[in-house]
Amino acid sequence: MTTPTVAQTDSALAAGGAADHLTVLRNVADLRAQVAAWRGAGQTVALVPTMGALHDGHLALVRRGRELADHVIASVFVNPTQFAPHEDFDRYPRDEAGDAAKLASAGCAALYAPTVRGMYPDGFATAISVGGPSEGLCGSFRPQMFGGVAIVVTKLFLQALPDVAVFGEKDYQQLMVIRRFTRDLDIPVRVEGLPTVREADGLALSSRNAYLSPDERARAPELNRALTVAAAALTAGAELDGVLTAVRGRIAEAGFGAIDYVELRDGETLAPITRVERPARLLVAAWLGKARLIDNVPVQPA
Amino acid sequence: MTTPTVAQTDSALAAGGAADHLTVLRNVADLRAQVAAWRGAGQTVALVPTMGALHDGHLALVRRGRELADHVIASVFVNPTQFAPHEDFDRYPRDEAGDAAKLASAGCAALYAPTVRGMYPDGFATAISVGGPSEGLCGSFRPQMFGGVAIVVTKLFLQALPDVAVFGEKDYQQLMVIRRFTRDLDIPVRVEGLPTVREADGLALSSRNAYLSPDERARAPELNRALTVAAAALTAGAELDGVLTAVRGRIAEAGFGAIDYVELRDGETLAPITRVERPARLLVAAWLGKARLIDNVPVQPA
Numbered sequence: 091m092t093t094p095t096v097a098q099t100d101s102a103l104a105a106g107g108a109a110d111h112l113t114v115l116r117n118v119a120d121l122r123a124q125v126a127a128w129r130g131a132g133q134t135v136a137l138v139p140t141m142g143a144l145h146d147g148h149l150a151l152v153r154r155g156r157e158l159a160d161h162v163i164a165s166v167f168v169n170p171t172q173f174a175p176h177e178d179f180d181r182y183p184r185d186e187a188g189d190a191a192k193l194a195s196a197g198c199a200a201l202y203a204p205t206v207r208g209m210y211p212d213g214f215a216t217a218i219s220v221g222g223p224s225e226g227l228c229g230s231f232r233p234q235m236f237g238g239v240a241i242v243v244t245k246l247f248l249q250a251l252p253d254v255a256v257f258g259e260k261d262y263q264q265l266m267v268i269r270r271f272t273r274d275l276d277i278p279v280r281v282e283g284l285p286t287v288r289e290a291d292g293l294a295l296s297s298r299n300a301y302l303s304p305d306e307r308a309r310a311p312e313l314n315r316a317l318t319v320a321a322a323a324l325t326a327g328a329e330l331d332g333v334l335t336a337v338r339g340r341i342a343e344a345g346f347g348a349i350d351y352v353e354l355r356d357g358e359t360l361a362p363i364t365r366v367e368r369p370a371r372l373l374v375a376a377w378l379g380k381a382r383l384i385d386n387v388p389v390q391p392a
Numbered sequence: 393m394t395t396p397t398v399a400q401t402d403s404a405l406a407a408g409g410a411a412d413h414l415t416v417l418r419n420v421a422d423l424r425a426q427v428a429a430w431r432g433a434g435q436t437v438a439l440v441p442t443m444g445a446l447h448d449g450h451l452a453l454v455r456r457g458r459e460l461a462d463h464v465i466a467s468v469f470v471n472p473t474q475f476a477p478h479e480d481f482d483r484y485p486r487d488e489a490g491d492a493a494k495l496a497s498a499g500c501a502a503l504y505a506p507t508v509r510g511m512y513p514d515g516f517a518t519a520i521s522v523g524g525p526s527e528g529l530c531g532s533f534r535p536q537m538f539g540g541v542a543i544v545v546t547k548l549f550l551q552a553l554p555d556v557a558v559f560g561e562k563d564y565q566q567l568m569v570i571r572r573f574t575r576d577l578d579i580p581v582r583v584e585g586l587p588t589v590r591e592a593d594g595l596a597l598s599s600r601n602a603y604l605s606p607d608e609r610a611r612a613p614e615l616n617r618a619l620t621v622a623a624a625a626l627t628a629g630a631e632l633d634g635v636l637t638a639v640r641g642r643i644a645e646a647g648f649g650a651i652d653y654v655e656l657r658d659g660e661t662l663a664p665i666t667r668v669e670r671p672a673r674l675l676v677a678a679w680l681g682k683a684r685l686i687d688n689v690p691v692q693p694a
Contacts, residue, residue, distance in 0.1 A: 118578060213661070215524035216542075216576035222517035240518075241577075248550075248578040274518035275543075276420060276550040359515070 112194040115202045118249045121163070124200055125250055133160035137252035137279075139243060142166040143183035143297035144192045147287035151256045152196040154284050158254045161199040165246055170206060172238025183300050202250070209245060218244060220274075223266035223360040227373055228384065231350045236267050243268055247279045255279050260286040260294050262371055262386040266360050286385070288314065294385050301381035310378055312344035317387045321372050324389050330354055330364050341376055350375035350382070357388065366391050414496040417504045420551045423465070426502055427552055435462035439554035439581075440500070441545060444468040445485035445599035449589035451498040453558045456586050460556045463501040467548050472508060474540025485602050504552070511547060520546060522576075525568035525662040529675055530686065533652045538569050545570055549581045557581050562588040562596050564673055564688040568662050588687070590616065596687045603683035612680055614646035615687050623674050623691045632656055632666050643678055652677035652684070659690065668693045 115121045125135055136155030140148050148164070155162035166189055173179035190201055218240035229236055247255065257265050265283045272281050286294045292314035293299065293307075302310060316337045323333050337352045355362060357369035366389050373386040417423045427437055438457030442450050450466070457464035468491055475481035492503055520542035531538055549557065559567050567585045574583050589597045594616035595609075604612060618639045625635050639654045657664060659671035668691050675688040 122580075213524060213572075214576050215522055215526075216573045217521045217523075219519045219521070220517055221519075222515060224517075245576075245578045248580060251580065270515075271518045274516050274547075276547045278424075278550060278553065 112190055112198060113200040114190065115163075115200055116204060117208055118204070121200075121202050121249055124163070125252070128161050134254075135159050135250065135252040136162045137246065137250050137255040138162060138164040138198070139246050139255065139257070140164055140166055140189075141168045141182065141297065142189050143185060143300070144189045145287075145295045145297065145299075147258055147260060147295035149192060149196040150287045151258060151284055152193060152198045154282065155254070155256045156197050158256070158282060159252070162197065163200045163202055163250060163252065164193050164198050165202040165204075165250075167202075167204055167209065167242065167246075169209075169238055169242040171210070171241055172235045174232065174234050177232070178298075183297055202246075209242065217241060218271060220267050220271045223263060223270050225360075226362065227263050227351055227353060227355070227360070228375060229263070231375065236264070239264055239267060240271050244271065244275065244277065247272070247277050252279055254282055256282045256284060258286060259283050259386070260296065261384070262373060263360060266358070292318070294383075296383065298381050298383065301379065303379060306345070306379045306381070309345045310383060313341060313346070313374060313376060313378075313383055313385050314387070316340040316344075317372055317374060317385055321387045321389045324354065324366050324370075324372070325392055327392060337372075337374065341374070345378065347377040347379075350377075352376075354389065414492055414500060415502040416492065417465075417502055418506060419510055420506070423502075423504050423551055426465070427554070430463050436556075437461050437552065437554040438464045439548065439552050439557040440464060440466040441548050441557065441559070442466055442468055442491075443470045443484065443599065444491050445487060445602070446491045446494045447589075447597045447599065447601075449560055449562060449597035451494060452589045453560060453586055454495060454498040454500045456584065457556070457558045458499050460558070460584060461554070464499065465502040465504055465552060465554065466495050466500050467504040467506075467552075469504075469506055469511065469544065469548075471511075471540055471544040473512070473543055474537045476534065476536050479534070480600075485599055504548075511544070519543060520573060522569050522573045525565060525572050527662075528664065529565050529653055529655060529657070529662070530677060531565070533677065538566070541566055541569060542573050546573065546577065546579065549574070549579050554581055556584055558584045558586060560588060561585050561688070562598065563686070564675060565662060568660070594620070596685075598685065600683050600685065603681065605681060608647070608681045608683070611647045612685060615643060615648070615676060615678060615680075615685055616689070618642040618646075619674055619676060619687055619689045623689045626656070626668050626672075626674070626691050627694055629694060639674075639676065643676070647680065649679040649681075652679075654678075656691065 115124055128135055136159035138151045138155050152162050152164060168182050170179055193201055217237055219237050220240050224236040269281050288294055291311040293311045320333045320337045334352050338349055352374045355371050357371045368391055370389040371386050372389050375384045417426055430437055438461035440453045440457050454464050454466060470484050472481055495503055519539055521539050522542050526538040571583050593613040595613045622635045622639045636654050640651055654676045657673050659673045670693055672691040673688050674691050677686045
């Protein structure tokens with residue numbers, strides 16, 4: 091295998107097979123030219139939208155994209171419209187060189203890294219709101235987030251017009267919101283979800299895990315353990331209130347601070363439910379030190 | 393010339409030249425199959441979105457579409473989301489057979505007539521809001537309208553993905569709103585505006601002119617006459633307040649009832665202005681009997 095390389099030239103519009111070097115694209119015109127070159131060669135394209143600070147979870151999305159299409163484009167854009175003023179937009183981890191090397195090693199063909207001004211020029215005046223799956227859960231604690239996600243993902247979809255886009259189930263509510271507006275707006279892109287990638291101890295991979303101290307990192311896997319035990323109990327017929335109370339107790343005991351929510355939802359519509367009669371999802375958001383961690387697990391009916 | 397005919401079969405995916413018969417498409421799959429057939433033959437597509445009740449103004453849009461692309465699709469959809477509950481959704485004129493015959497005679501290749509349920513199925517949960525050009529004017533008097541226009545036009549654009557879409561300047565604010573969100577969302581469709589088509593006496597063609605009694609119809613052209621005189625006065629350096637007062641007086645004298653607005657705006661951003669230093673627009677909305685008529689004229693700097 092050759093060593094992956096990163097090509098900074100925008101004119102390297104390779105129409106060949108899966109790349110072992112990475113083309114970096116910084117504006118819509120270059121992105122569309124690259125996609126058009128591939129399309130002209132009869133090839134398909136997968137998009138993996140990210141905010142950078144890439145970890146193995148993102149790279150799993152890239153590998154899934156390679157299974158689904160001839161070429162994968164990963165976008166790296168820390169989207170300001172999905173952060174509230176008090177949130178961590180400024181300190182969100184950024185490492186484009188590291189991201190590019192990881193993407194190249196995973197067989198990603200192009201990195202699309204637009205500027206904030208390129209995405210939101212002067213006079214920008216459009217907003218998208220999504221009801222349904224965006225209600226409650228993170229939608230209650232980060233009310234600006236899903237509108238920001240909707241606008242930036244819509245833009246990325248319509249800039250690239252990929253055949254398919256791949257997102258992780260780690261952000262399960264986000265995935266359901268994206269499915270909703272993609273269908274509602276008739277965006278001709280297939281949305282594919284991939285199960286959460288975890289550390290050996292169960293902690294869901296997240297760029298925000300970088301905020302954890304060593305001691306917090308050691309306690310963090312309890313979030314997923316609590317969910318896993320609870321999901322099994324629900325499938326076995328346990329009563330919901332008792333299960334949720336147990337999850338909260340176990341997380342608090344592990345040293346977590348504020349628990350934003352622990353909730354059982356329908357696995358598709360995300361409507362609140364109290365009994366598991368079809369595939370459901372148990373979702374949690376809780377603070378550990380300066381990090382707000384989220385996780386979720388499937389809950390199967392008995 | 394052969395007599396235009398209307399083909400009701402969805403499978404008539406002709407890839408030949410401009411049609412003298414009209415294919416009627418009732419769902420997204422058939423629409424996309426038709427567009428794909430043309431694209432596969434290397435041909436381009438123009439979309440003319442309408443609410444039906446077609447008049448010569450709409451047919452001018454179709455003819456312009458034929459100049460701009462190989463094939464024209466006209467959509468006919470009376471969009472419920474852009475009407476408020478008290479407005480005229482139920483009594484808005486509908487005549488699909490008449491519309492189809494007119495479209496065929498103008499060289500339109502396909503009529504896309506989706507159902508309300510097809511456009512807004514159960515669970516639909518997405519809204520688009522546009523600031524900037526949607527503020528004030530009709531945006532103040534019909535606060536639901538531009539959100540409804542944005543969602544339906546976005547859907548039609550993304551369902552058909554035409555090369556170009558043609559709209560009339562009669563709905564000038566709507567045209568500017570459509571340009572805004574099309575650019576903001578990176579929808580890959582070119583938006584083309586066409587000057588208002590008028591009766592010989594100056595009345596702007598409108599489906600809502602059907603609401604006018606013969607007496608009201610005789611008075612209606614005064615709306616355009618008042619604007620035309622005012623635009624000339626502004627170019628000649630007349631002071632804005634006096635000009636607007638004169639327009640209001642002249643319209644009232646002609647028998648119009650409530651005047652929703654008479655305003656001077658920048659011709660591109662629609663920002664309110666008081667002096668004409670670059671191309672501007674003078675816009676009016678006023679009631680004549682049961683009809684709310686709108687009109688606008690360009691105002692050139694001296």
